Amino acid sequence: MWVLRNLKTKAAIRTIDLPGCLYLHLKDLREKQQKSKSEYGVAYKVNRIAIDNGRNKPKTIVEDLDFINIKPDGTALTSHSERVLSRIAEKEFDIGFKFHNLRHSHASWLAGHNIPAVVAKERLGHATEEVTLKYYHHVTEGMRENLVNLLNSQGHSERKSDL
Structure with a gap:
């Protein structure tokens, strides 16, 4: 039960x-x-x-x-069914898969599409924005590209630095 x-x-x-x-x-x-x-x-x-x-x-x-x-x-x-589905996903796509990771992916997607942290916090059910930012807002390649594009549109030249 x-x-x-x-x-x-x-x-x-x-x-x-x-x-x-x-x-x-x-x-x-x-x-x-x-x-x-x-x-x-x-x-x-x-x-x-x-x-x-x-x-x-x-x-x-x-x-x-x-x-x-x-x-x-x-x-x-059952939870056993979820483990079976996870194993299938791992075998088919050669990735370590857990259903909870979909929550992380969704949060990163929200951040990558510039959804404000206060909105993501409510959607994810966090008590504070700090929790959302601490655990879920990962910097993605798309975010870096968006930053470079924004800088270029403002007249800045594109340079990468290894500082």
């Missing part, structure tokens, strides 16, 4: 804007799940989830939550 726990900070409770194509994909996925549920009938797996209500409080058991990470028969994917 899965157990859902409270988030680490209040800042982690947030609304995340999605691009239209992802919204449509999730909506399509939901429709497919409803169709599978109808086709499987009583054989469709009903997942029981325990909600951790905090210290010294009893857990609440909830059934049939709408999750994305389920198989067509309703069976929830």
